[in-house]
Amino acid sequence: VWPESASFHDQGFGPIPQRWKGRCDKDNGAPFPCNRKLIGAKYFYEGFVNRYGRRKYVVDTARDYNGHGTHTLSTAGGNFVPGASVFGMFNGTARGGAPKARVSAYKVCWPACQDADILKAFDHAIDDGVDIISISMSGAKSNYYDSAIAIGAFSAVRHGITVVGAGGNGGPTPGTVENTAPWIITVGASTIDRAITADVHLQNGVRLKGKSLWKGVSDGRMYPLVRGEDARTHSASLVNASVCEPGSLDPNKVKGKILVCLDGRVLPMLKGETAARAGAVGMIICNHPTSAGVDLHHHVLHTVHLNYTNALAIYAYMNTTKNPMGLITSTKVEHGVKPAPVVAYFSSRGPNKNTPEILKPDIIAPGADIMAAFTEAQSPSMLPSDVRRTKYAFMSGTSMACPTAAGVVALLKAIHPHWSPAAMRSALMTTGTPFTYGAGLIRPNLAADPGLVYDLSLRDYEMFLCAIGYNQTIMKTFTDNYTCPLVKPNILNFNYPSITVPALFAGSSVTVSRVLKNVGSPGTYVAQIHQPLGVLVSVKPNILQFTKIGEERKFELTLTLAGNATSTPHDVYTFGDLIWSDGRHKVRSPITIRATAASNNIPKQLSLGTIINL
Secondary structure (H helix, E strand, O other): OOOOOHHHOOOOOOOOOOOOOOOEOOEOOEOOOOOOOEEEEEEOOHHHHHHHOOOOOOOOOOOOOOOHHHHHHHHHHOOOEEEEEEOOEEEEEEOOOOOOOOEEEEEOEOOOEOHHHHHHHHHHHHHHOOOEEEEOOOOOOOOHHHOHHHHHHHHHHHOOOEEEEEOOOOOOOOOOOOOOOOOOEEEEEEOOOEEEEEEEEEOOOOEEEEEOOOOOOOOOOOEEEEEHHHHEOOOOOHHHHHOOOOOOEOHHHHOOOEEEEEOOOOOHHHHHHHHHHOOOOEEEEEOOOOOOOOOOOOOOOOEEEEOHHHHHHHHHHHHOOOOOEEEEOOOEEEEOOOOOOOEOOOOOOOOOOOOOOOOOOOEEEEOOOEEEEOOOOOOOOOOOOOOOOOOEEEEOOHHHHHHHHHHHHHHHHHHOOOOOHHHHHHHHHHOOEOOOOOOOEOOHHHHOOOOEEOOOOHHHHHHHHHHOOOOHHHHOOOOOOOOOOOOOOOHHHOOOOOEEEEEEEOOOEEEEEEEEEEOOOOEEEEEEEEOOOOEEEEEEOOEEEEOOOOOEEEEEEEEEEOOOOOOOOOOEEEEEEEEEEOOOOEEEEEEEEEEEOOHHHOOOOOOOOOOEEO
């Protein structure tokens, strides 16, 4: 964390609660500047040093020299900061999801993150007395017992701490979602309805819009356009020059021109540095057919990033024009952009490869082009040659979406201090805007009053581990002195807020059960079903009566896949939902069914029958 950031000022904060047991480690031997807002800062590197040795960048401080930790921590719990800006642009008031929350930082990455350090950080956070853990890191593990995050999070949940984790940036490829343990609230990323753009004006009158983040003002002049491959050195390949790799461009062919580079192979900021060193007055990054999306970066020269459609237009113009000319307009901010929100292209998708019966991600939250506090130790371009510094910067990723959701959990914790971590997740999921992925977009106001929740106890999580086949030895990784029942629990009955059947055979039925707990006023809830395509769904009972807070009611859902083994396509997912409503609340559970023609199509993975900033 960068403790001097205004996002962590403690104006208006009273004394640190006596229950807090944390501390602020030394800052390279000097006192770390914590206060009544930033009440903890620790670092852990023993695991890293044991594996890689003591490198020069392993320092005795929790201070953030990268920017990621400061950005995520301020997104979750940054205080109100009027006049925040990025290089003097986008002036406004910055604030995190829970601006009145106290925060603590735990540094474990150097930059690699070792299991021993992660587990030690979890242990310290638990002992310190955090209420919420926001972990903007992930790692693909095929088993929960191999994941330090899953193990540490289980221990935290045992102590009543809600853990929120980033779902990963492997999208849009299916099955890439990470941090999939059911005791973690897994967060995907969405876009927002704000865009930061600039236009490319071609001399033929065509205007092409793209993303751009540049402080300078356009001089309104047309400049020659040159493609990277047409400006290559004698020793550079066409491919290397087309993506503007360092060392591939001839300055004599670039100077005074706008350089056109293909996306990929090289980080966008390196393309910009290469273009600037070659004397370009601007740069246009063009997506190709396999490019996933358009990104916003802190470039060192005037740059615009175009999608594939607009990239085709500029290449068509350059291919048919002897002396192509163009200009890049000044950066502007657009509000009310449609469609929005949508799932960010980079956000990892389900299904859950570890446990396909559990829908992941659980929820999505804004994670694209998020402005938050940043370190002053380096430029947001991450280039050593870039001497610019800014107190706030834009970043994208599920790392940004995760603390957004964690901030909402902190608000829920303030309203409902006795809710379990499972109740927190249920409130977020069952009130989310219906969406293609997970339970939908987070809606904080509705989550504060969900009406009903799907709750889970420690025993439920232990039964889950039994249901996925963990033996007594593996169980000890998570919990002590628990013996699985002789009859293996049915994982489909795990009381999760979503309902997922990863293998429903043609012409067959499956019945799953759930328990709802009343956390609101007395009421009568009636079931509404939107059936997945080709699936018949019935609920029994279809009316639930609640007379007091804490009262629980059980129901069963029967799902039948129509058709037969020859007529039903296999390995096809179909979606619906179940809504319990009393006229005021709508408690929505996504239903996900994988239609399967025959039993031999069961996937191999199927197992039937604080805020703390790391």
